[in-house]
Amino acid sequence: MPLARPARLLRWFFSPFYGQERSYWRAVTACFLAASTFWLLNALGKTYTTRITYPVAWRYNESRYVPVHPLPTEVPVNVTGRGWKLLRRQLQLDLKPAELTVTDLPATRFVTARMLRPALQQSMDGLQLNYLLTDTLWVAFDELISRRLPLALSPAASGAALPYAAQFEPASVVFRGPAGKVRSLPSPYLVHLPQAPAGSTAGDIRVPIGGPELVTTNVQDVRVRLVPRQVIRVPVQVVPELLDAPPGRRYQLTPATVRVQLEFFPEDTAAFRPEQVRVQLHYGQFTNSDSSLQPFLAQKPAQARGFLVLTPGVRAKEVK
Incomplete structure (x- = not known):
């Protein structure tokens, strides 16, 4: 049988463990734990070169400027160090971030690797910085x-x-x-x-x-x-403006005017003039199946408290 030989090997390996007392198993477990501990201590004492992300802290005048986008909190680097130091970085134990001071705000838009390296080298206790895995950190500040x-x-x-x-x-x-x-x-x-x-x-x-x-x-x-308060509704007929139409062509609009209803408080109606209202049509932005264009209110008087465009659509027909 093809499985007979592997089965005999497994029985030979596990046969010493059959029928043993609990004290025997405690001793075996203690041996395994001791061996694992010595292996781990030996591995952590060696030197490794690997890629990690190192935290950065930004220093700027917070009373005068504010970042408009989240600032990077870590920078990817390649480092060399003992396993203990790398483990401490992974567990975030007693880790000193690299402090980056940003000046000439809000004109500064990026921080280069040349500016990052001194801050990283100063903060990396026990780690050797080999090189950065990014050339630039992008920042954006405003007053x-x-x-x-x-x-x-x-x-x-x-x-x-x-x-x-x-x-x-x-x-x-x-x-x-x-x-x-x-x-x-x-x-x-x-x-x-x-x-x-x-x-x-x-x-x-x-x-x-x-x-x-x-x-x-x-x-x-x-x-x-x-x-x-009382609201007065004022109807207005406005000739729409056709925008984005192909040059060199003429179009006939149906209906020729768009009905707009403006709403005012009583004391604001005296200053209203119909020429203060503008309605626009954007060529190609059809609103329904009959290929009509939806009118948009482009300008209204500042004293208007509200408005409604009552004409649902305007058809544009090319004039030959």
């Missing part, structure tokens, strides 16, 4: 600024005005973060109601402020008191 913005109530999701006047407490909020993001925030900053208030609107509600990533506020939410 840290603060900006105080007044608050206003945002229109409904459909663009329609809410028939409320809002009183905010506090009336303004300080936003702090990267200059590019903070400066792009609108003034006034729009506060969105979590849901349409039901029943009486004379009560107070708490509304979270929110904000873009990396931007913090001096308050997490504001107290909003809603007071019912």
